[in-house]
Amino acid sequence: MNEKSCCEVIGRSVRRVDSQGKLTGKARYAGDISVPGMLHARVFRSDRPHARILAIRTAKARASSGVVAVLTHADIPGKNVIGQVKPDQQVLCAEKVRFVGDPVALVVAETEAAAEAALALMEVDYADLPGVFTPEEALRPGAPKIHEDGNLLEEHALRKGDPEQALAGAEVVIRTAYRTQMVEHAYLEPEAGVAVFENGRATVWMPSKYAHADQRELATVLGLAPENLRVVNTTIGGCFGDKVSLSAGFFAALAAVNTGRPVRTVYSREESFIATRKRHPFRIDYTLGASREGRLVAAKIDILADAGAYSASSPTVLFKALIHAAGPYDIPHVGMKLTFAYTNNPVGGSMRGLGVPQTAFAHESQIDLLARKLGMDPFELRLKNAMRPGSVTATGHGLGDSVGLVETIERVRREVAAIGTPPATATKRYGWGIASMFYGIGQSARPNPGRARIEVDEEGRFTLFIGIGDVGQGSSTAMSQIAAEVLGRPVEEIRIVAGDTASCPDSGVTAASRVTYIVGNAVHMAAEDLLTQMRDLAAGFLRSAPGKVLYDGKAFRTVEGAGRQVSVAEVVRSARQKGGELCGTGVFDPSYTPLDPETGQGEPMGTYAYATQAALVGVDKESGEVEVLKFVACHDVGRAVNPKAVEGQIEGAVSMGLGFSLSEEILLQNGRMVKPGFSQYFLPTALDMPEIRSLIAEAPEATGPFGAKGVGEPALIPTAPAIVNAIHAAAGVRITDLPATAEKVWRLFRP
Amino acid sequence: MNWKRYERASDLNGALTLLDRAEGTGRVIAGGTDLVLQLGQRQKSAELLVDVTGIDELRGLCASGAWIRIGAAVTHREAAASGLLREEAAVLAEGCGMVGSPQIRNIATLMGNVITAQPAADAAVPLTALGAELRVVSAAGERWVPLEEAYRGVGESAIDATREVATEIRFRRPGAGAKTRFFRLARRKALALPVLNGAVCLWRDGDAGRIREARIALGPVAARPFRARQAEACLTSDRITAALLEEAARLAAGEATPRTSLIRGSEEYRRAMIRLYLTRTLWEMLDIG
Amino acid sequence: MDHGVKIRMKVNGQWREAETTPDRLLIDLLREEFGFTGTKKGCGEGECGACTVILNGRPLLACLIPAAKAEGADILTVEGLTPEQGLHPIQQAFQDEGAVQCGYCTPGMVMTAKALIDENPSPTEAEIKRAISGNICRCTGYTKIVAAIVRGAALLRGEAATTPAGVDRERVPQLPPVGPG
């Protein structure tokens, strides 16, 4: 029985459910919240990269006008340790600081200005320790130890087939060393949080893409039972993987618990640069072997990453890199070694793509170099080796049907041919570069269930509860669309509560592009569950069998009798009279098999997204300046739940990838950031952006909600290599070290 | 606590009196886009800020006789849009149009761009090439300061904003035989201080085959906007040929003193860019190539 | 705390006064004293445009302006732009074009667009890009923002704006007639 045609809401660019508030200024970001009697807390941070703390003297700061309290490690009521994967970081350092920006004390004052002024009065005696600023130095024997158990944070290998032998026999071998830089997320909203502590219970409002995890971790710090800590997600002004764990809300909560007054903490932009996590810089040694016909036979990949001072999400990044470093190609023999080392640099965290933008830069550059060496068209070479249904990944994962890579390559190829390449001028050369990628949706090889709940009230109105916050990408809209589709209602009529630990189920984290696929499935199941419950009740009402009851979004009626019907509201009321609540729940956890610790073999992800992008650049042959003129991006998203939102993700990711490839870089001198802030961190402006043509390919994923997979991170992954390959096509030089600044390009022109 | 008083002067005398009474603890503020940040970061201090942007006589941008006069309250936006400047001193309008962002240009003044004393300033560099001078007034009287003498060091002006008010910028109208042009290299297309900027003014009336006078100002390649005098001399030394222009650009690259910086690039690259951009600009201005 | 100076200005059509410290910045006065938190602070250093307000007709950065400098000024923030019912045409265009993601740049972007269109009712794409070149958006890549400003200008000129490409704006699910399955 087909009640409604799929799909009324899925696949439509409905308006975002949250844009009205954001456009009118009514949306509440954490820094917009004011509570009567509120204090302001500012973090006093280490200005040393590596030092032992001898004494923390707070008296002067405490005596400063308007200061209410100065807190140190001694004032932490619970455990002074955090780290969601490996607990190796303190909330307020007690014995040692490990990077410039490590928190040492918290100044709480009546006004922000008073707190700020008191920061300057803090006195800490340090004994400086020798610093370690590159992963190579960190792993050298005898290097100063950053953590008790040494500087090796994590090391893993992958082995498929016999890469050494295959490389030895390969007809063509290309070996290149690549480097990527440290990158800042640069979400436009600096971290903020507001906390209230009353009667032994704390409430914290903060941008939290995973309120339940923040609740668990922060509760241990505050020494509270998790049920006595409520984390409420506020509107998130961007996060791109950051705003996790130790954030402004943690400090606000610590201050509130200590002073008994409401507290707000807002980071300055400079602080946001210094204190928060960064994209890991990678060194990649990449050897690729192929036959003369362009068939890839083997890859050997060595990766060394700078993890910074603490583990944070390094293990997550490492596994994502491992799973994807061989690229979206069927390569029979692959060997990898990935090493993450501690340094006294800013902490490496999760950032859009989780290590895969770095590895994609390497493998797509390699493919391009190989095409040149073989004299092959780079589209052709990719098509020849592209993953298809049934292909086997580097981890030995045999792929299902939803593999749209070939379509993305072919469509980009047609589009590029249609646009053409401008002729060279006296000073400028033009060229197209392309790059492809695949990206596993969700967290790697571990359970990461998504949960959702839908309630319906006596007026027949639906409310969707999910634990994840919308980081700006539009997840709340997409989730509402999925619920609306199943429940046959307009999206505007689905109320959504996202990320309040008091009412929402734990949906896992907004990360790894997992929301649409994983939480979307949970929402889909919850809506189906609710509908089934309602239908069963309605059938009783109508004295019919559930299978004979039709639903039109507002009411149920029987197949036979045109006149007999019962509304959703009536169903709910009658259920309540009988003491029952109608509530649909859903939980989805993608299937996986763990990775073998020795060989890295397994089926780590539920599904993969695919993409191909192409960039047209103009290169000034004398100055080395690069301008990106046009961009084509084709993404296999399984099913575009909201095409306009998918386009928006692609366009935004291209701008981030453009910054990654050409201009963005955190510059450090002995662990100290050069000019932290926006003024010398070159985010693309409107004038730097090319025209972008977004194409959506849909290879439906049978296990995805309405076939959907995801796009948030994939859109960024091929951008930098597409641009770098375009520079080669235009100017004949190969950038192996990001970002491709004008000076670097210029140097390659010199003999 | 930052400044304790903010006064908006309605006439020059009022402003001078306020500064005088503050005995060195007052400071002139115009657009304030640099000063507010510097005060916030404690790089500068002031108890009293005297806002001079409401003073009518500082508002004008006009030609008077042989001069173009620009009041201290004139913003970059006004200068960039000025028909007079576009017509007679395009280099200045172009430079002003590159400062910061539209919002900054709407309030930041040319005078501020000079007094803040940054060698990369996009208005000050063309003003240097135009041979501008500043009228500086204090309780002690008034004086004219050639722009090139208005600098003490990076970020340090020779004008004492705690006691003096710089009221006006003026320069001789370049005249009919003049050509002027601005160039700029930056890490992105807006909101970025330049890696290199330059202003070139050429006069070639009389013998069409020669340059009568040349002025080249460059930033940020020295502690202040830098006049490439050897290059200027070279340009007037002989008939215009491609070789002459290239020689001048080579000289300019040699006499400037850019330093290696993590953000702006190596000394070598920056010298090469001076040479490249200057060559290109001169070629374009003289229709060679 | 050294309070003690009174600052008066017209914000969103209404005269308002606050007693504050003399060194208060306009952004803090608007947000903390007057409660107009729609104006965002993205950097506090003049480098992002999130704090853009229209002051005496010009888009300016509230984070760089001493509140006292704005004494007596006429200021429009995003709250003042928003009509009582619904959205201003520029806001509407942002919504229709999908130009809002995290939304943190949005109020500043909308105010910059408003100032541009007031001055130039038919801006070209190039003019729009230049006008918003001081407004950083980390999320959208600007494409949809530029399209929204083109559309907003058209709406304000009273031109019947066409539905943006690829979007079925008004479409709500129409349920098919119910019949035997």
Ligand code: FES
């Ligand atoms: S907050 Fe004012 S420009 Fe960024």
Ligand code: FES
């Ligand atoms: S929408 Fe997030 S910064 Fe623009």
